Amino acid sequence: MSTTESLPPFTGTALGCIRGGRAVFAGLDFSVAPGEALMLLGPNGSGKSTLLRVMAGLLKPTTGKLAWGQTALRDEPELHAARTHYVGHHDAVKPVLSVAENLRFWARLHEPHAGRAAGAVDAALARFGLAHLRDIPGKMLSAGQKRRTNLARLLAAPSPLWLLDEPTTALDRANIKVLETIFAEHRAAGGMVVLSTHQDVDLPGARTLHLDEFSVITDEDDDQ
Amino acid sequence: MSRFFEVVRRDLRLALRQGSDSLMVVTFFVLTVVLFPFGIGPEVGILERVSAGVLWVTALLASMLSLDRLFQADYEDGSLELLVLTPTSLMVVVMGKVLAHWLTTGLPLLVAAPILAVLLHMNSDGFTVLMLTMLLGTPVLSLIGAIGAALVLGARRGGVLVSLLILPLYVPVLIFGVGAIDAAVQGLSAEPHLLILGAMLAACLPLAPWATSAALRQALE
Structure with a gap:
C-alpha cells in the first residue's frame, strides 16, 4: 500500500441514476481523498447500494461522471478495478472450496503475484480470526464466517479504495471492532473507505452523505 | 494471462x-x-445411415444441458460481480470459464463419441472425421452456449429459454459436422466441411466472449 499516498482523490460530480424507470438520486457530488472515509446514510431504498455499485463500476450513472483526479473512470476501467475492492450483499464464497482456496482465488485474480498472495492470504485469514477454518469448505461456514471470508479479500490483495455495502451485516460486536481497527489502519496508510451501514460503525472523522437529500420527487406519483 | x-x-x-x-x-x-437402436430397430443399414446425425444432435443437446451452470451459480452467490470487477478485460475471464466448460463437457463427449459410433455401426472410414468434427465443433458449442447462458441470467425458466435462443445458432455446426462425416463415409473429401467448421471456431473465438461479456454486464445492471 506504499503508492496510495500519491493517489488523486476519487470524485463524482452531478451523479444521477435511473433504475427501473425511477430516478434514485440526482445531482449528487462526492469526493474521497486518500486517508478519508465516507459514510453513506439514508433509509432503505434511498440508493446507498446503487451509489456503491455506480462507484464500483458495475452500474453506469445515467448522468454525471466519476473520476480519479482529472482522469475519467470510463477512460481507464481496469485501473479503477485494480484500485478498488467492492464488498456487496453476497459473499461470493463457493461451498465446495475451502476458506483458503476461496480467498486465494480472489486475491490472485485481483493481484496475480501468487507468491505474495500466498503469505498475504494466511495473514488476512488470521486477522479476521479465520486461521483455524482455513481448510474448512465454504458450505460449513456460518453467515458471519462467510462475511469475514469475503472481507478478508480487503487485506489479501491490497487496493486503496474500499467500497463496502453494509459490511457489518452478520458480524458480532467483537468482529465489528476488528473491522474498525482495520479501517483505521487502512486510512492511516492512505487508503479510502466508503461504506453504507445501518449499524453504528466507529469511523473517526468520516464524512457523511445523506442519500435522502438527493432523492428525486417525480410527477409520476400523481398518476396513482 | x-x-x-x-x-x-x-x-x-x-x-x-x-x-x-x-x-x-x-x-x-x-x-x-x-x-436410438431401440427406437428405430437394429438394422445395420438404417443405423449406419443415421449414425452421424444421431451423434451430433445428441451432442448438441448434451452440451446444452450443462450451460445453465456456466454462470448461474456465480450470479447467485455474488461471484459474478467480483469477476466483472477483475482488473482485466472481462473477455479473459469469460474465455477461462468457457475453456473450463469445454474441458468438462466437450472433451468427455469427444472421448465417448467413437465408442457410440461403433454401437451405431458407423462406417469406420468416418471415425477420424467424426473425431475431427467433434474437436472443431464442441468448442463452438461452448462458445455460443456461453452467450445464451449469459443472456438468460436472472430469468425464470432460464434453461428452457436458453435452448430456444441457442439451438438455432447450433444448426450450422450440426450441418457441417454431419456433412463432413457423410462425405468421408461416401469416400468424398471431408475437407471443405472441416474448413468451414474451423472458420466457425475462428470466428467464435473472439466474437462469442465479446458478446458474452456484454451480456454479463447487462445482467448485473
Missing part, C-alpha cells in the same frame, strides 16, 4: 468437486444414443 489460468483452474476444481455435472452430460449423451 495468469488470471485466465486462475479462472480455468478454479472452474475445473469446482467441476471436479461437484463431480456429477460433467458425468451427467456424458451419461445423457450415452443413454440417448443407446435409445
